[in-house]
Amino acid sequence: MTVKHLSVDYNKVNEQGTFSPGDTLSGRVTVVTSGGTKVQCFLVKAKGKAKVTWHKQEGQATRTHEDKRKYFHFEHIFIQDKNKGDGSEIIRSGRNVYPFSFVIPNTDMPSSYEGKWGKITYSLQAQLTQSIWLVHKTKTEFPFLTKSEFPFASKSEMIIIGLKEQQYATRISFYGSAKVVMNVTSEKLGVKQGEAMVVSVEVLNDSARTVTPTFYLCEKQTFAAQSERIVHTNETLFGTGDPIAAETSQSTTKVLSIRPQLHPSFFNCCMMRLEYRLKVRLDGPRDAEIKLPLVILLGSTKPLQQKPKRSIWFKNLTI
Incomplete structure (x- = not known):
């Protein structure tokens, strides 16, 4: 040879x-x-x-x-x-x-x-x-x-306007022996690789025990073949907020950093897509969670x- x-x-x-x-x-x-x-x-x-x-x-x-x-x-x-x-x-x-x-x-x-x-x-x-x-x-x-500025939005979908400035908030209430209300506000919907975002959590804790908010980054991979779909999910701990004592209300702010190596969100492939969510979980009398949509954008790449x-x-x- x-x-x-x-x-x-x-x-x-x-x-x-x-x-x-x-x-x-x-x-x-x-x-x-x-x-x-x-x-x-x-x-x-x-x-x-x-x-x-x-x-x-x-x-x-x-x-x-x-x-x-x-x-x-x-x-x-x-x-x-x-x-x-x-x-x-x-x-x-x-x-x-x-x-x-x-x-x-x-x-x-x-x-x-x-x-x-x-x-x-x-x-x-x-x-x-x-x-x-x-x-x-x-x-x-x-x-x-890709050269696509928004690879998460196909031409047939609504293009998200003001992605970097948009704020998103939601509220959840649940009742057991007492009432606990959690309100979560995200600074913006779109975050670049390596960038930080501010998340605010307001909790009204009328229960008899301390509750603590925990932050997670949820990744969702969707694959399609032969008219079938399969989904793979993964959660990464972002951080933990300050405990909220029983029968008190408190606001806490957390700065969460997106890892530079995290792959940007994308939808411009017909067989697979990648999505993210920010999840805030509150442990208490009855565990509750809120998921906010999150778009990871391409940052200043290394x-x-x-x-x-x-x-x-x-x-x-x-x-």
Whole structure:
């Protein structure tokens, strides 16, 4: 086997290392050989796709729900055997570098994302075919960010106006042996990654015990395939407010910070979406909770973490 190394790399277009619709994706495929190597086909592919898969037990059988969508698929062929299989095309011995360039379509596409039962990926894959039995492949993913300012609102839905300024409040009352009323007000509906928001809680505690508000960030992932839906939820503790003593009323304010690594809300994928809620729970004579809608917006991004590039080194094994 004369192919010793195969790798694919790309050039960054900004400090964050991300790509968006309309950007030029360029790079190089590197091949190292120990001698002249006959090749049937040698190419690099650029792909953008979304895929959803989950399994559901139905009686004794397991049913698989799966769907996928392709956003783009380009190929750049470096070498192709004109005689269709005789391997007459040759890569010379040593290190060989092949440049490539693609223009990402300037259309609305969702950002890179990986959830419980689905993911949205953008990748480069190099493939070197020597014969039907000998095919070398290597792949690397590149981070992609949508250009949509509001990827949570499709064109058919109402666009939220004044997202950054809008306040939201609600009230809940419940009765047991006594009355407890909780009023929650969120400073704004839309919060950027890494930004802080102020949440105010007013509690009228007519019960005989102390109650304490607790704040949670609720994440909801929805996946769709074959006319079926599945939901995955997750709760993260945001913080705890001040205790409210029995037979008192008190207002408390909490500053909650959105983690910079938190993925923004999105709705611009037909197979999956990501939503958030702010939940305030009050432990007391009868536990109660209030959920407020929360939209996480893309903030001033830092360089995104990406999956490590996968290069292939081939070694001769002596048995």
